[in-house]
Amino acid sequence: MNLMQTHIPATARNAVALNTITYAIGQSAIGKILAARSHIGVCAILIGSGAEALEQDLASRFPGKVLVEDKAALCDDLAAIARFIETPGAGLDLPLDMRHGTPFQQRVWEVLRAIPCGATITYTALARHLGQPNGARAVATACAANAIALGIPCHRVVRTDGTLSGYRWGIERKRALLDKEAQI
Template identity: 85%
Template sequence: MNLMQTQMAPPASVHNALDTIAYAIGESAIGDILAARSDIGVCAILIGSDADTLEQDLANRFPGKVLVEDEATLRDDLAAIARFIETPGAGLDLRLDMRHGTPFQQRVWDVLRAIPCGATITYTAVARRLGQPNGARAVATACAANAIALGIPCHRVVRADGTLSGYRWGIERKRALLDKEAGR
């Protein structure tokens, strides 16, 4: 059963485009990936082990939105994401919709997007760049709220001692992404 069909009452054509998010699920080297797109750009890249969990995560992140499965619209985005996972040095050039965060989260995400592929940064260093030297926990919370995995590379943020800490999509995926970016 497609979970999203149970949440869509009238057809998408009845709704304002701003209320509609198209999504599709594909496969990658680190698990299933869900890409979702608003009228502005990619608003979610979620990583997981099964489609139902990914669809529920999307629904939880965008309450009140009409979610429409649309593989044709997202085919190129899914291909770009899978390519990035395999060859991160090539970059991930997707137009992003980052409206779904607080102003502080958006500032954190902007800093994360400036971290070069293959590099890491600490939560404290991000907080300092934002002028909040004691804000490492707030930075970690902003990373956890990130719905656009890889597009907003929160996997590049590490503890002060350089070790890996929590990653919404699993520490093993974080390690795999960082190893791939470092050419290991």
């Protein structure tokens, strides 16, 4: 063993790995996209106009995590996300890490993942599906807390009258995503 080599115990290496999120930023038809992965899977897909704002959003969503930019490691994820935006019928088959939400949020997100491409659901109908007929606001809050845009398709949730509302990454992007999915 080289005397200059630093020995890091396996438990410490594992702790660092468990606390690390790798991320990369790419371009898509609806703006810049940030993809981030934990050791479990994709934990964030963020959409925006500027890289710095996306990095700040990631840091605020995962306080205390070690954030490491690694475009090479995430180039396939970025390509899959950009392809999904252009051709939503192809699906977005990425392993997701949805642990960063409350149990209720996770239940909402699971139901959202079951909504077929091209379909929508209302906040009220989603709340009823979860056994909470008066929980439309709680569903909207869970959608707003979603860090995995597109992977958890909160853009498919609409008001009772069918109009668009409250998309974290902008109503224009929500409309563009739904319009593209309607073409399937």
